Amino acid sequence: MTHHLAQLNIARMRFPLDDLGMKGFVDQLEPVNALADAASGFVWRLQTEDGDATSIRAFDDDMLLINMSLWESIEALREFVYRSNHLGVLRDRASWFDRMDEPHMVLWWEPAGRVPTIHEAKDRLQHLRSSGPSQCAFTFKETFPAA
Numbered sequence: 001m002t003h004h005l006a007q008l009n010i011a012r013m014r015f016p017l018d019d020l021g022m023k024g025f026v027d028q029l030e031p032v033n034a035l036a037d038a039a040s041g042f043v044w045r046l047q048t049e050d051g052d053a054t055s056i057r058a059f060d061d062d063m064l065l066i067n068m069s070l071w072e073s074i075e076a077l078r079e080f081v082y083r084s085n086h087l088g089v090l091r092d093r094a095s096w097f098d099r100m101d102e103p104h105m106v107l108w109w110e111p112a113g114r115v116p117t118i119h120e121a122k123d124r125l126q127h128l129r130s131s132g133p134s135q136c137a138f139t140f141k142e143t144f145p146a147a
Contacts, residue, residue: 003146004070008121009105011097013063025096041076045069058118109146
């Protein structure tokens with residue numbers, strides 16, 4: 001395998017992370033992260049020593065959470081996102097997160113063994129927002145093969 005699929009998604013919390021309004025999300029963090037770690041095709045995910053990325057603030061907006069990971073293929077990530085217990089979190093996201101009017105998730109290919117930086121991931125998201133899907137930055141709806 002010469003490339004891994006990188007993904008970044010962001011979400012704007014409706015309440016501070018320690019607010020009771022986020023409890024349902026927070027309670028699912030550890031089991032869903034464990035599910036990802038054990039998923040077929042999983043390679044890596046952004047996390048601190050706490051085991052998740054909720055304390056990482058990559059944007060000026062303190063209410064934005066970031067999730068970033070690497071997968072062996074588009075199919076592996078799609079399987080985890082839409083065909084595992086992760087789907088419950090996805091279905092309930094409106095309880096915890098505001099709807100975003102612009103793209104909040106981006107996919108791209110990285111050479112196998114390389115982990116992208118948060119800055120690079122943010123650049124990919126901006127590229128998708130400004131130029132639409134391309135080999136550089138794409139979505140599940142319009143994918144591109146690894147170069």
